[in-house]
Amino acid sequence: MARKDFLDIVSLDRAEIIHLLDQAVPFKDLFTRSVKKVPALKGKTVLMLFYEPSTRTLSSFEVAAKRLSADVTIFDVPHSSVTKGESVRDTIDTLQAMRADYIVVRHRLSGQPAAIARQTNASVINAGDGAHAHPTQALLDAFTLREVHPELPGRKVVIMGDILHSRVARSTSTILDKLGVEVAFCGPGSLVPRTRFKRFTNYDEAMSWGPDAVYQLRVQKERQDAPFYPSDREYHAVYGITEERLKEISDKGIYVMHPGPVNRGVELCDAVLDYDRCLISQQVENGIATRMAVLFGLKPDLKNEPS
Amino acid sequence: MNLFLQGGEVATEDEAPRRADVWIVDGVIKKVGVSDVPEGARVIDCAGKIVMPGMFDAHVHFREPGQEKKETILDGTEAAINGGITGVVMMPNTSPSVDSPTVVKRVLDQGVKCRIPVLTSACITVDRAGHEMAPIAGLKEAGILMLTDDGDAVPNAALLKRAMEYGKEFDMFFASHCEDPQLCGPRALNEGPVSYRLGIQGTPALAEEICMDRDIRLAHATGATLHIQHVSSAIGMETIRWWRDERGAKVSGEVSPHHLMFADEDIGDYDTHYKMNPPLRTREDNAALLQGLKNGVFRIIATDHAPHTDFEKSQAFVDAPNGITGLDTALVSLHDRFIVTGEFGWDLIVKRYSAEPRRMMRLEVAEVSEGNSADLIVFDPDKETTFTKDFMKSRSSNTPFLDKTLKGSVEMVVLGDEILLER
Numbered sequence: 001m002a003r004k005d006f007l008d009i010v011s012l013d014r015a016e017i018i019h020l021l022d023q024a025v026p027f028k029d030l031f032t033r034s035v036k037k038v039p040a041l042k043g044k045t046v047l048m049l050f051y052e053p054s055t056r057t058l059s060s061f062e063v064a065a066k067r068l069s070a071d072v073t074i075f076d077v078p079h080s081s082v083t084k085g086e087s088v089r090d091t092i093d094t095l096q097a098m099r100a101d102y103i104v105v106r107h108r109l110s111g112q113p114a115a116i117a118r119q120t121n122a123s124v125i126n127a128g129d130g131a132h133a134h135p136t137q138a139l140l141d142a143f144t145l146r147e148v149h150p151e152l153p154g155r156k157v158v159i160m161g162d163i164l165h166s167r168v169a170r171s172t173s174t175i176l177d178k179l180g181v182e183v184a185f186c187g188p189g190s191l192v193p194r195t196r197f198k199r200f201t202n203y204d205e206a207m208s209w210g211p212d213a214v215y216q217l218r219v220q221k222e223r224q225d226a227p228f229y230p231s232d233r234e235y236h237a238v239y240g241i242t243e244e245r246l247k248e249i250s251d252k253g254i255y256v257m258h259p260g261p262v263n264r265g266v267e268l269c270d271a272v273l274d275y276d277r278c279l280i281s282q283q284v285e286n287g288i289a290t291r292m293a294v295l296f297g298l299k300p301d302l303k304n305e306p307s
Numbered sequence: 308m309n310l311f312l313q314g315g316e317v318a319t320e321d322e323a324p325r326r327a328d329v330w331i332v333d334g335v336i337k338k339v340g341v342s343d344v345p346e347g348a349r350v351i352d353c354a355g356k357i358v359m360p361g362m363f364d365a366h367v368h369f370r371e372p373g374q375e376k377k378e379t380i381l382d383g384t385e386a387a388i389n390g391g392i393t394g395v396v397m398m399p400n401t402s403p404s405v406d407s408p409t410v411v412k413r414v415l416d417q418g419v420k421c422r423i424p425v426l427t428s429a430c431i432t433v434d435r436a437g438h439e440m441a442p443i444a445g446l447k448e449a450g451i452l453m454l455t456d457d458g459d460a461v462p463n464a465a466l467l468k469r470a471m472e473y474g475k476e477f478d479m480f481f482a483s484h485c486e487d488p489q490l491c492g493p494r495a496l497n498e499g500p501v502s503y504r505l506g507i508q509g510t511p512a513l514a515e516e517i518c519m520d521r522d523i524r525l526a527h528a529t530g531a532t533l534h535i536q537h538v539s540s541a542i543g544m545e546t547i548r549w550w551r552d553e554r555g556a557k558v559s560g561e562v563s564p565h566h567l568m569f570a571d572e573d574i575g576d577y578d579t580h581y582k583m584n585p586p587l588r589t590r591e592d593n594a595a596l597l598q599g600l601k602n603g604v605f606r607i608i609a610t611d612h613a614p615h616t617d618f619e620k621s622q623a624f625v626d627a628p629n630g631i632t633g634l635d636t637a638l639v640s641l642h643d644r645f646i647v648t649g650e651f652g653w654d655l656i657v658k659r660y661s662a663e664p665r666r667m668m669r670l671e672v673a674e675v676s677e678g679n680s681a682d683l684i685v686f687d688p689d690k691e692t693t694f695t696k697d698f699m700k701s702r703s704s705n706t707p708f709l710d711k712t713l714k715g716s717v718e719m720v721v722l723g724d725e726i727l728l729e730r
Contacts, residue, residue: 110623110624111506
């Protein structure tokens with residue numbers, strides 16, 4: 001894979017995706033050894049530029065980079081000149097001078113990582129931008145699903161919740177689709193846009209479609225000021241995995257996935273987290289291996305001057 | 308001045324261009340027709356070229372006062388001349404807004420230093436804020452005809468209704484930028500598959516259509532004359548047509564070249580040169596608007612020339628400001644996309660981009676006919692124009708045509724006794 005940046009799933013072809021997933025396997029095998037590091041990125045610098053709060057994605061990238069022996073710098077956005085009104089462009093010019101090889105970006109604006117990628121020679125990795133894309137999440141989701149269902153084509157996954165505002169829904173549906181998985185969306189009518197995927201606004205109908213996995217999204221609490229549904233309570237009753245629904249899921253042997261962090265009692269009840277086919281912890285673990293594969297596969301363009 | 312434009316085709320708003328020589332003496336068109344070269348005249352070879360009246364753009368943002376980094380009145384008018392346009396109407400969303408006789412005077416004083424006439428519209432509400440009515444009588448006295456809060460809709464229907472009732476006495480007409488702010492996304496982008504793909508909340512066409520319907524109803528009820536600016540959707544256009552033809556509302560519509568030519572899918576990977584408000588809709592809308600232009604639903608073509616700096620447009624799509632430039636490129640792009648392809652003829656361009664906008668602003672129509680003061684351009688349909696930063700005279704170059712080569716070239720612009728442009 002000779003690409004400089006990793007910005008979305010849309011621009012990857014199936015072969016590239018499978019290559020990345022395959023690459024992640026030996027990295028994951030490392031984790032059970034006493035020495036979990038390889039020297040692949042020794043002497044390289046990875047810069048974390050997170051404009052939006054994140055715990056798991058930031059730590060996951062940090063661990064991934066360190067296991068590849070890279071030097072990691074976390075650009076402290078909340079205490080930087082960004083709060084003094086410095087524009088992203090000027091920040092990038094500053095960072096360019098620090099000669100980072102990789103910049104991992106999270107930003108609230110869709111398209112910001114793409115704008116940064118055009119401006120720097122470093123490899124830019126999108127760690128989530130607005131509602132646009134979260135391609136490393138998609139990769140870890142595909143990896144996790146492939147572990148339990150090695151033959152992906154023909155499998156069915158229903159992604160449930162706030163599809164409209166979710167970058168996870170966009171990227172994960174795209175990667176699964178490219179891998180031959182049938183994808184459907186389910187959620188309140190106000191939160192499920194019409195796309196080329198099957199669309200359900202009724203939980204039971206979605207379940208009778210016969211999914212192999214239910215992928216619940218996090219309900220975005222921060223959208224409560226612009227209501228898309230009446231209350232969390234009603235959401236849980238109509239679209240959440242209740243205790244009763246968990247029985248059905250368990251009886252049918254359906255897997256449950258979630259990008260985290262979960263809102264207990266909203267999109268799923270506490271018991272889901274103890275369900276043996278709940279893949280949430282595997283997703284976190286696989287996040288490190290797949291992000292190592294991404295970092296390892298990119299080629300910064302350090303010879304040329306920035307355009 | 309003693310100029311003889313020999314061998315060209317003279318375009319009018321009524322019929323296909325006709326072969327005629329044009330003789331101009333001291334800024335006045337002395338003769339139109341086939342004739343011998345007058346003695347002492349400078350001959351311009353116009354064989355294969357079109358001679359037509361100067362265009363008139365009734366929707367431009369010149370950013371002065373307040374944002375001169377993007378554009379000044381002087382540079383804006385030079386961009387117009389470069390594109391074959393010999394008159395413009397500025398929009399009032401400057402800083403400060405054109406909402407008082409003082410600012411009108413300041414703008415017009417700057418305008419008279421330019422080589423083409425500069426008109427301006429003024430705000431309906433103070434600072435376009437939608438709270439208080441602007442001093443309409445005072446604006447009238449300062450020379451204003453057209454009131455608009457362009458850039459935004461007047462959010463309060465009652466206030467707009469009262470302004471229309473009040474403004475009638477002063478013979479004002481209103482122009483509406485239509486959008487229901489609550490149905491709008493954070494920035495200009497059509498709601499649909501593209502907004503979903505890009506992960507940005509879109510603005511559906513109905514946000515524009517609902518507001519358009521509201522404003523036309525208000526105008527119809529109060530007897531006001533209303534012009535709908537930069538219509539972007541098929542249903543919006545149909546709304547205007549219905550009210551005008553079925554109900555006799557005094558309403559007219561405007562279409563911009565970009566809404567005829569581009570759709571949301573052209574945005575590709577967050578290309579901010581395709582970001583403007585109202586946003587680009589779909590290919591079906593492009594086709595419907597083109598049909599509407601040919602069928603006379605739209606009274607005028609106007610660019611909504613909206614300059615922004617490279618820096619501003621290099622930001623993320625959501626952060627980048629709305630708007631693209633248009634004056635340098637409009638006429639050549641219309642030729643390249645529609646005349647070359649036979650969609651319509653020069654008569655449509657002359658009518659919709661020269662004659663009608665002048666009538667709307669109650670100006671003399673520029674016509675290439677004997678006895679008229681010279682206000683004309685020479686256009687070479689066979690030459691090409693490459694829109695480099697250097698070529699364009701606007702201070703900004705935020706246009707999808709940047710560095711593109713299009714068919715057609717504005718070769719000469721003559722206004723009164725002056726040759727404003729000669730390539």
